[in-house]
Amino acid sequence: MGGVNRIDIPPVLVTGATGRIGRIVVDQLLDAGVAVRALARRSAAATTLPAKVEVFTGDLTVPESLDPALKGTGAVFLVWTAPPRTAAAVIERLSAHVRRVVLLSSPHQTPHPFFQQPNPMAVLHADIERLIAATGLESTIIRPGMLASNSLAWWAPAIRAAEVVRWPYGAAESAPIDDRDVAAVAARALHQDGHVGGDYVLTGPESLTQAAQVGIIGDALGNRIAFEEMTPDEFRSLSKGTAPSSVVDMLLAAWSAAVGQPAYITTAVADVLGTAPRTFRQWAADHVTAFTEGSEGA
Numbered sequence: 226m227g228g229v230n231r232i233d234i235p236p237v238l239v240t241g242a243t244g245r246i247g248r249i250v251v252d253q254l255l256d257a258g259v260a261v262r263a264l265a266r267r268s269a270a271a272t273t274l275p276a277k278v279e280v281f282t283g284d285l286t287v288p289e290s291l292d293p294a295l296k297g298t299g300a301v302f303l304v305w306t307a308p309p310r311t312a313a314a315v316i317e318r319l320s321a322h323v324r325r326v327v328l329l330s331s332p333h334q335t336p337h338p339f340f341q342q343p344n345p346m347a348v349l350h351a352d353i354e355r356l357i358a359a360t361g362l363e364s365t366i367i368r369p370g371m372l373a374s375n376s377l378a379w380w381a382p383a384i385r386a387a388e389v390v391r392w393p394y395g396a397a398e399s400a401p402i403d404d405r406d407v408a409a410v411a412a413r414a415l416h417q418d419g420h421v422g423g424d425y426v427l428t429g430p431e432s433l434t435q436a437a438q439v440g441i442i443g444d445a446l447g448n449r450i451a452f453e454e455m456t457p458d459e460f461r462s463l464s465k466g467t468a469p470s471s472v473v474d475m476l477l478a479a480w481s482a483a484v485g486q487p488a489y490i491t492t493a494v495a496d497v498l499g500t501a502p503r504t505f506r507q508w509a510a511d512h513v514t515a516f517t518e519g520s521e522g523a
C-alpha cells in the first residue's frame with residue numbers, strides 16, 4: 226500500500242491508530258506517500274497495522290511515554306478518548322516537538338439542538354481545543370456529527386440475529402457521515418497546506434431519521450428490517466453495564482431534541498476533498514458483511 230514516498234514532510238504520528246477513524250487515517254496517509262508513525266498502548270497493535278507503519282508504544286495518560294514517538298514527528302492526529310487529567314501535559318509535549326496538530330473533536334459549538342445537549346465529551350473537546358489554542362501549534366479541528374459506523378454497534382447485533390431493531394426516538398434525524406470521509410479530511414489537513422486554522426464541521430449529505438437509516442441498511446441487505454420504538458427508560462436499563470450512563474443520557478437527550486428537526490448539514494467534506502460526501506446508502510452497501518457475519522464493529 227502507499228504511493229510514491231514523500232520526502233518533503235516529516236512523519237505524521239497517528240494516535241487512536243487502532244480505532245475507527247485513526248485506522249483509516251493511517252491508510253489515507255500511506256496512500257499519499259506520507260511516512261506514518263502510530264501510537265499504540267500495546268505493541269501487539271502492530272499486527273493490525275500495515276507493515277510500513279512505525280509503531281510506538283505510548284499512553285496519553287502517561288505523557289512522558291509519548292516522547293520517543295514525538296521526536297522527529299512533524300504533525301499529530303490527536304484522538305482523545307482517555308480521561309482528561311493528562312490533556313494539558315500532553316498538549317505541552319506536543320507543542321515542544323511538533324508543528325501541527327489535527328484534533329478529532331465534535332460539533333459542540335454548532336447551534337443545532339442535536340449538538341446542544343449536556344455532553345461530557347463536548348466539555349473535554351472544548352478543553353483540549355483551548356489548550357491547543359494557547360500553544361503555538363498550527364491546528365485544524367475536525368468535528369464530525371454522527372458517524373455512520375455507530376450503526377454497527379447499535380443495530381448490527383439485532384440485524385445479524387434476524388431480530389426486530391428496537392430503538393428509542395426512531396423519528397430523530399441525523400446526517401450520518403462515512404468514517405472514510407472524516408479520515409480523508411483529517412489526512413488532507415495533516416499533509417497538505419491550506420488547513421492551518423481550519424475548523425470543519427463534517428456531516429453526511431442528507432438528513433435521515435434513525436428508522437430510515439435502519440430501512441436503508443435493510444435495502445442494502447435485500448431484506449426489510451422491522452423497526453420498533455423503544456422507550457427511553459427501557460433503553461437506559463438495557464444499556465446498563467454496556468455504556469456509561471452519562472453517554473446514554475447524552476444520546477437520549479440529543480435524539481429527543483432531534484425529533485422533527487432536520488439534521489444540520491454542511492458542505493465541508495466537499496469543500497476540502499472536492500468530492501461529495503458518501504451517502505448512508507453507500508456506506509451501508511459497503512458494510513453489508515458486517516451486518517450478516519462477524520462481530521460488532523467488524
Ligand SMILES: NC(=O)c1ccc[n+]([C@@H]2O[C@H](COP(=O)([O-])OP(=O)(O)OC[C@H]3O[C@@H](n4cnc5c(N)ncnc54)[C@H](OP(=O)(O)O)[C@@H]3O)[C@@H](O)[C@H]2O)c1
Pocket residue numbers: 240241242243244245246247264265266267270283284285286304305306307329330331332346368369370371372375
Ligand atoms: N461516534 C461518533 O459519532 C462521534 C462523533 C463525533 C466525534 N467523535 C469522537 O471521536 C473520538 C473517537 O474516535 P474513534 O471512534 O475513531 O475511536 P475509537 O474507535 O473509540 O478508538 C479509540 C482509540 O483511542 C485509543 N486510546 C484509548 N485510550 C488511550 C490512551 N490512554 N492512550 C492512547 N491511546 C488511547 C485506542 O487505542 P487502544 O487500541 O489502545 O484501545 C483506540 O485506538 C472521540 O473523541 C469521540 O468523541 C465520535
